[in-house]
Amino acid sequence: MYSVNYHRAASVADAAKLVKSGDAKLLSGGMTLIPAMKTRLAAPSDLVDLSRIKELQGVKVSGKTVTIGAATTHYDVANDEKLKKACPALAHLASLIGDPAVRHKGTIGGSVANNDPAADYPAALLALGATIITNKREIAAAKFFTGLFETALKDGEIIIAVSFTAPAKAAYEKFRNPASRYAIVGVFVAKGKDGVSVAVTGAGDDGVFRSKEIEAALAKNFAASALDGVKVPAKTLMTDLHASAEYRANLIAVMAKRAVAAANA
Amino acid sequence: MSDVSFVVNGKRVSGAVEDRTLLVHFLRENLGLTGTHVGCDTSQCGACVVHVDGRAVKSCSMLAVQASGSTVVTIEGLANGADLHPVQAAFKEHHGLQCGFCTPGMIMTATDMIARHPEGLDEATVRAELEGNICRCTGYHNIVKAILAASKTMAKVSKGKVKQAA
Numbered sequence A: 001m002y003s004v005n006y007h008r009a010a011s012v013a014d015a016a017k018l019v020k021s022g023d024a025k026l027l028s029g030g031m032t033l034i035p036a037m038k039t040r041l042a043a044p045s046d047l048v049d050l051s052r053i054k055e056l057q058g059v060k061v062s063g064k065t066v067t068i069g070a071a072t073t074h075y076d077v078a079n080d081e082k083l084k085k086a087c088p089a090l091a092h093l094a095s096l097i098g099d100p101a102v103r104h105k106g107t108i109g110g111s112v113a114n115n116d117p118a119a120d121y122p123a124a125l126l127a128l129g130a131t132i133i134t135n136k137r138e139i140a141a142a143k144f145f146t147g148l149f150e151t152a153l154k155d156g157e158i159i160i161a162v163s164f165t166a167p168a169k170a171a172y173e174k175f176r177n178p179a180s181r182y183a184i185v186g187v188f189v190a191k192g193k194d195g196v197s198v199a200v201t202g203a204g205d206d207g208v209f210r211s212k213e214i215e216a217a218l219a220k221n222f223a224a225s226a227l228d229g230v231k232v233p234a235k236t237l238m239t240d241l242h243a244s245a246e247y248r249a250n251l252i253a254v255m256a257k258r259a260v261a262a263a264n265a
Numbered sequence B: 001m002s003d004v005s006f007v008v009n010g011k012r013v014s015g016a017v018e019d020r021t022l023l024v025h026f027l028r029e030n031l032g033l034t035g036t037h038v039g040c041d042t043s044q045c046g047a048c049v050v051h052v053d054g055r056a057v058k059s060c061s062m063l064a065v066q067a068s069g070s071t072v073v074t075i076e077g078l079a080n081g082a083d084l085h086p087v088q089a090a091f092k093e094h095h096g097l098q099c100g101f102c103t104p105g106m107i108m109t110a111t112d113m114i115a116r117h118p119e120g121l122d123e124a125t126v127r128a129e130l131e132g133n134i135c136r137c138t139g140y141h142n143i144v145k146a147i148l149a150a151s152k153t154m155a156k157v158s159k160g161k162v163k164q165a166a
Helices: A012-018 A033-038 A074-078 A081-086 A088-095 A100-105 A108-114 A121-127 A212-220 A245-264 B023-030 B086-093 B103-116 B123-132 B141-165
Strands: A005-008 A024-027 A046-049 A059-062 A065-069 A131-134 A138-140 A145-147 A159-165 A169-176 A183-192 A195-201 B002-008 B011-017 B049-052 B055-058 B071-073
Touching: A012 A046, A024 A033, A059 A081, A065 A081, A074 A088, A074 A100, A074 A108, A081 A088, A088 A121, A088 A169, A088 A183, A100 B055, A100 B103, A100 B123, A108 A121, A108 A159, A121 A145, A121 A169, A121 A183, A121 A195, A169 A245, A183 A212, A183 A245, A195 A212, A195 A245, A212 A245, B011 B023, B023 B049, B049 B103, B055 B103, B086 B103, B086 B141, B103 B123, B103 B141, B123 B141
Parallel strands: A005 A046, A024 A046, B002 B071
Antiparallel strands: A059 A065, A065 A159, A131 A138, A131 A159, A169 A183, A183 A195, B002 B011, B049 B055, B049 B071
């Protein structure tokens, strides 16, 4: 790892000032950033640690509105009793990320800001029509995830929380890479008052996306059987050493079926 | 450089470290606590697992300065003098190791796992919870056995304590 200057931010305002120094990066759980720095894929001059800022912690559920502070760990999301009642699919998703030690450190804000094309949270936020709240503005998930490791965040902009309306039904199913546990395909299905939305992670050439074909079939009939014979085009999907685009296209339909079955269970 | 201070295995320690120093290197090189191992350097193997503020974390994926102010427990902090911790005793009894390189991380993960499942553990849960710890000798079979046995022993001990307290 190259030399770096560490700063522990006391508040969001403090972090916003500190992140202006040099080529600084925001640090949350560090489960991607620290390994990237170790391999010198990332070499920030400064790190601004957000993980101890109180206002970024915790899950709030008020009626149907769920708000999760950016520095809330995957472990805390997975085990939050209020969230397990309001949106059990999201708590379940958090319990599938990485391994226990990673879940103890990694945070929802960090995952969303990094927008790894195989990360789990982006699929949930896109399907739930969530809002990403920063220290500057509110951004709809549909406009937030802009490409591989790319987001609408401006330099130095800090995610404060994510917020969404709890859906009537939802589920997440993930086909995991057996070594990394990242999604080869992950499908989040949500049925709310605005209809059915289905978001896919791990598969898109350009990161997380909504599957029109699956949404159209489920809008008519929210049942796993409605997806029999539905074909997802492979043209805009990834091919890598783990799976071909065609394999992923088939997996999307399979994972969507399982997710719908779980959501209806 | 930053000044850091921790409570490590019950003792207050402090020092000055380069900000880029990983927690595992601080433990091994500054404190001489070489029980915590560096296995893979890519955050996957779990040989470096320690407890920071009561939670199992990978000390190779955390800077020492990030942990400053925290309470840290390493494998050296588990035994009570010559008496092995129940998880250590169970690994010995059930032969939960061969070369032993992964063992400190396995045991720190296991103690955290048992603490998070006061209701008890089953084999499927233990195997799922060992996701972040890699052993290349044993095929995990005896590790799983040892953790299940330790979980039972510790449940008995804590029940006994509750009775005493009552």
